[in-house]
Amino acid sequence: MVNNHLREAGEIPPLFFVLHLPGLLLLFFCLNTAFYSAQNINSYYVSSRVDKGSIYFIRAQKGFKSKPGANKLRYDMTYLLGKDSVTFNFSYFDKKPIVCDSLVLINGSKRLSSALSKIFIETKGKKWHYRYGAKFSFKDTQAFFNPEQEALMLLICKNAVVELHCKKRLWKKHAGVNTRIFELINLNR
Amino acid sequence: MKKIKGLAAMATVALIFSSCAMSRNAPLTGFLYTSTKSPMAVTNNAGASKVGTSEAMSILGWVATGDASIDAACKAGGVTKIHHVDEECTGILGIIAKYKVYVYGE
Numbered sequence: 146m147v148n149n150h151l152r153e154a155g156e157i158p159p160l161f162f163v164l165h166l167p168g169l170l171l172l173f174f175c176l177n178t179a180f181y182s183a184q185n186i187n188s189y190y191v192s193s194r195v196d197k198g199s200i201y202f203i204r205a206q207k208g209f210k211s212k213p214g215a216n217k218l219r220y221d222m223t224y225l226l227g228k229d230s231v232t233f234n235f236s237y238f239d240k241k242p243i244v245c246d247s248l249v250l251i252n253g254s255k256r257l258s259s260a261l262s263k264i265f266i267e268t269k270g271k272k273w274h275y276r277y278g279a280k281f282s283f284k285d286t287q288a289f290f291n292p293e294q295e296a297l298m299l300l301i302c303k304n305a306v307v308e309l310h311c312k313k314r315l316w317k318k319h320a321g322v323n324t325r326i327f328e329l330i331n332l333n334r
Numbered sequence: 335m336k337k338i339k340g341l342a343a344m345a346t347v348a349l350i351f352s353s354c355a356m357s358r359n360a361p362l363t364g365f366l367y368t369s370t371k372s373p374m375a376v377t378n379n380a381g382a383s384k385v386g387t388s389e390a391m392s393i394l395g396w397v398a399t400g401d402a403s404i405d406a407a408c409k410a411g412g413v414t415k416i417h418h419v420d421e422e423c424t425g426i427l428g429i430i431a432k433y434k435v436y437v438y439g440e
Contacts, residue, residue: 195382
């Protein structure tokens with residue numbers, strides 16, 4: 146009887162593994178992604194061979210929020226090998242109806258500015274979904290993604306300027322990944 | 335007691351995975367992890383300088399939301415002439431599945 150109790154006390158019930166296996170594996174995947182995200186850039190971009198050369202698409206990245214209101218902005222970038230400019234498309238969500246003219250990217254002393262071309266304006270829940278596109282030179286875009294300095298985006302609208310900030314840690318991660326992707330593009334040029 | 339525990343474990347597994355979040359479009363599916371890219375469509379149009387994406391997501395196969403249409407992807411990228419379309423499926427343990435469409439064109 147005593148032996149049976151000791152044996153049972155030392156055993157881990159099979160149900161424990163069954164119930165916790167999905168959670169443990171999920172945790173493993175999350176930790177794996179978090180630790181190796183700086184090195185592994187494969188999940189952040191896609192490339193495809195087209196007539197004029199290769200086209201690189203840097204997937205949508207989130208993190209920039211307006212200081213009052215916490216309105217979110219997410220952006221993606223497209224670069225066609227051999228061209229000088231990077232297409233910088235973004236979605237901005239705001240409760241107010243606004244008309245945007247230009248986008249300014251600031252990183253340290255570096256300041257880039259581009260006029261915006263409207264792609265569409267729709268509604269998403271209670272907010273407006275603004276989709277705009279901007280063009281920046283490849284070299285300037287590469288310089289903007291400097292992980293050592295904080296970045297700021299200014300959305301210049303009629304009668305208003307929306308200031309968008311990104312958390313330091315997240316910016317470091319995104320800027321590091323994008324720098325690596327630009328390095329890869331440079332090697333393929 | 336052990337038999338009951340074993341049966342309970344089997345029943346739990348069956349219950350959990352009876353409606354997994356998986357994409358029916360994935361050419362290959364992994365029980366633990368799926369990340370595949372595959373072709374969807376090709377046209378005769380020449381050149382591509384724009385890319386647009388759209389996506390839909392499923393959680394546990396119970397809730398599925400999103401607009402992963404070609405139209406939504408064209409809109410997002412400002413694409414009016416399609417060169418080709420690719421799709422991407424990702425899934426983890428049947429808990430979360432994502433289906434993404436990439437449209438390349440002018």
